[in-house]
Amino acid sequence: MIQRVKFIGAGNLATHLGKAFAKAGIQIVQVYSRTLESAGTLGAILDVPFTNVIHEVDPDADLIIISVKDDAIEQVLKQTDFHKQLIVHTAGSISMDFLSPYSERHGVFYPLQTFSKGREIDFSGIPVCLEASSAEVLTELKELAAKISKTVYQINSDDRKILHLAAVFSCNFVNHFYDIGAQLLEKQGLAFDLLKPLIAETSAKVMEMNPRDAQTGPAKRYDETIINKHLKLMNNRPELMEIYNFVTNSIWQAHKKYS
């Protein structure tokens, strides 16, 4: 049973995951981060020892969670010796096999969520996507994940990569469009609050409806009069016009076979 955990990495994901573990009675024994500042911040939050010296991270734990930028994972592993240790990464787009040269017992612990500093989040509703090098490791990870989340899935590396890509569209890109909306309003002296009920309903709809069926607006019916009016409103913002055109055409392509 996994009872003692170490974190390599102290970003938003490590922070939220660490807090969820601590709340569930899992012991965090050490936090490492490349900078002393962020190691210290998470160390203080979790009230545990922290370091920014990678050689001070020994394998003494039931699980080592590597939650650093994708490009930094290899560098960290080359400087450590975890070969008898259970190690996992938390990255959407990295295969589990990437870890096999460094330890036989390895896996992936991928919580599918957007984490921001200073925003509390209830981990129990977050899908945790697991992958494991063996049935025994899978059992251990499942048991651990079940302590913080009600929705634990076994997802292989190929599926997880697609999931991550879908998440970029449905979260990161979506948020950017909220931002574009907010900026358009701000420039006009209008409050972003005006858009909030629409944003809330747009996401609430797809909890119950297929997004294809939930589509509304001028692009779906290719209402050229409105589309041209919109383009005119953005004629001093060529990059916005381009995005508008691309997405409008993509919506129209997706829907014209139905209309």
Place this chain on the structure above:
Amino acid sequence: MIQRVKFIGAGNLATHLGKAFAKAGIQIVQVYSRTLESAGTLGAILDVPFTNVIHEVDPDADLIIISVKDDAIEQVLKQTDFHKQLIVHTAGSISMDFLSPYSERHGVFYPLQTFSKGREIDFSGIPVCLEASSAEVLTELKELAAKISKTVYQINSDDRKILHLAAVFSCNFVNHFYDIGAQLLEKQGLAFDLLKPLIAETSAKVMEMNPRDAQTGPAKRYDETIINKHLKLMNNRPELMEIYNFVTNSIWQAHKKYS
């Protein structure tokens, strides 16, 4: 006081608005739609007379709500005589002045929301954006709007057009990205349910945070390794790659000054 209302148009907006009015004790006296089928459907829902013959629509009502496709408004008004009547349209991108040749007493009644068939909606949280040809008309419309919504705003035509554009980004385009996410998962045999907590949290975040601060993901930090992996996953979908590149660059442009 507006007590008796007519609807010209029987689409999603008219349907939801009609139901909200009926619930609030406003009398709907007639429904017109270009097709007998949709006129009949809304007529049956509201239990009121309906017609698809425009000449059967007389001005006998306190308010006539024109809620047809933007391009059809002129055609409808040319075939009717409402010149002593209070008329409003419900369109985001049409100026109020468009109605002035047809009646001195006119305005705009624009509920900012996405309406879908078969989905119930609580009108009380929907911002209703009003514009009116006179102070007297504004008072009448405000009184009416307050019966169905807690958030009634006075918004002029220029502001409303920007609001509509912002709504296209933050609702229509957002929903299309949910759809792209859903399709990517479906092709991989994965359930859209996996994405739902992420979608819900992404919108919940901007109820409290500025969307600029809420941004996460590889585009924000221009993580080329992940971006290239994602592009490779879509290499049989050139139109998706193009959208991905455009939005990724737009996010990077918006954030690089801060990073």
